[in-house]
Amino acid sequence: MDEKTYTVTGMTCAHCVLSVREEVGEVAGVEAIDVDLATGRLAVRGDGIDDGAITEAVAEAGYEVEA
Numbered sequence: 001m002d003e004k005t006y007t008v009t010g011m012t013c014a015h016c017v018l019s020v021r022e023e024v025g026e027v028a029g030v031e032a033i034d035v036d037l038a039t040g041r042l043a044v045r046g047d048g049i050d051d052g053a054i055t056e057a058v059a060e061a062g063y064e065v066e067a
Contacts, residue, residue, distance in 0.1 A: 001031065001045055001046060001047060002045065002046065002047065002048070002049050003043060003044070003045045004043070004044050004049050004051070004054070005041060005042065005043050005044075006041075006042040006043075006044070006054060006055075006058070006065045006066075007039075007040045007041060007042070007065065007066040008020060008035070008040045008041075008042050008058055008063050008064070008065055008066075009040060009063060009064050009065075009066055010062070010063040010064060011035075011037055011040060011063055012037075013037070014037065016037070016061075016062075016063065017035045017037050019061040019062065019063075020035050020042065020057075020058060020061045020063060021033050021035055022061070023057040023058065023060045023061040024042065024044060024054060024057045024058065024061075026057065027044075027049070027050070027053045027054060027057050028048070028050070028053070029046040029047045029048040029049050029050070030044055030045075030046040030049065030054075031045055031046040031047070032044070032045040032046065033045075040066075042054075042058070042065075
């Protein structure tokens with residue numbers, strides 16, 4: 001199982017966190033998600049995690065992954 005960490009910008013509330021969790025949770029291979037509102041940290045665990053798919057899911061939720 002892989003674990004990858006990303007920094008998400010633009011989140012300001014608990015609803016933002018829920019939106020990111022929901023969208024990222026639909027990405028193939030994702031088994032666990034941890035989102036920290038204060039730091040913008042998004043930790044994703046699973047098999048074969050695709051960075052592009054995670055970035056797209058975060059964008060679908062209305063936020064951005066820092067490059």
